[in-house]
Amino acid sequence: MSKEIRNLLLLILLLLTALPALARGPDVAPVVNVEYQDECGVCHFAYQPGLLPMDSWQKVMAGLGDHFGENAELDADMVKRLSEYLLRNAADDAAYPRSRKIMRSLGTERPLRISHVPYFKAKHDEIPARLVQGNDKVRSWSNCTACHTRAAKGSYSEDEVVISGYGRWDD
Ligand code: HEC
Numbered sequence: 001m002s003k004e005i006r007n008l009l010l011l012i013l014l015l016l017t018a019l020p021a022l023a024r025g026p027d028v029a030p031v032v033n034v035e036y037q038d039e040c041g042v043c044h045f046a047y048q049p050g051l052l053p054m055d056s057w058q059k060v061m062a063g064l065g066d067h068f069g070e071n072a073e074l075d076a077d078m079v080k081r082l083s084e085y086l087l088r089n090a091a092d093d094a095a096y097p098r099s100r101k102i103m104r105s106l107g108t109e110r111p112l113r114i115s116h117v118p119y120f121k122a123k124h125d126e127i128p129a130r131l132v133q134g135n136d137k138v139r140s141w142s143n144c145t146a147c148h149t150r151a152a153k154g155s156y157s158e159d160e161v162v163i164s165g166y167g168r169w170d171d
């Protein structure tokens with residue numbers, strides 16, 4: 001086989017493997033707000049607004065003084081601006097597929113945590129605690145980026161999961 005043909009075949013193969021990911025697009029709208037990224041992405045990954053409904057974000061933003069045992073207080077102006085961003089992009093009216101599924105699973109529940117959403121729990125219920133709480137590289141369900149390699153892009157597809165300190169997940 002000539003070198004040109006081999007390169008061409010390799011290119012086609014590459015395109016074919018990349019295609020599903022390109023066609024799929026993100027599961028939730030990626031974060032584009034720099035202020036949100038800076039303020040809410042210091043202690044943990046800046047969770048996409050489309051992962052929780054408005055009422056949940058409102059509760060989170062009203063309780064920053066005691067935020068899961070930490071002080072995450074911000075000045076009133078910043079709270080207002082970040083809240084506006086969160087509410088505008090919350091799961092309630094988002095057209096993205098995971099936001100729709102999150103809303104459907106919630107019913108009237110409005111939890112403070114993404115990891116308490118029924119859809120989230122159903123998707124993760126087969127993963128044993130030793131790979132999460134018992135795993136120094138993960139520690140918590142809140143640590144999305146320790147397992148979802150493209151979470152920052154708003155992509156949570158199961159074939160992109162690599163559990164830190166463990167490896168790929170096959171169910
Ligand atoms: C001072 C550190 C700190 C800052 C700043 C911070 N957080 Fe957090 N956040 C935490 C901790 C600690 C947890 C609990 C993590 C755990 O349980 O492992 C948490 C958890 C969360 C969760 C729940 C995650 C889950 O389990 O589903 C949300 C939602 C959240 N934070 C939103 C925000 C938002 C919005 C901001 C910005 C206004 C913010 N956080 C800023 C420390 C912080």
Ligand code: HEC
Pocket residue numbers: 027051098114115123124126127131132138140141142143144145146147148156157158159161163169171
């Ligand atoms: C310990 C690793 C781990 C952590 C931490 C984790 N996930 Fe996952 N997640 C997985 C695995 C593994 C799957 C695939 C489960 C299956 O289908 O068997 C998954 C599936 C998902 C799915 C469904 C994907 C699909 O293709 O159906 C979504 C959405 C998701 N996770 C979001 C999140 C979010 C948001 C966070 C953080 C709040 C998070 N995950 C934290 C491992 C993790």
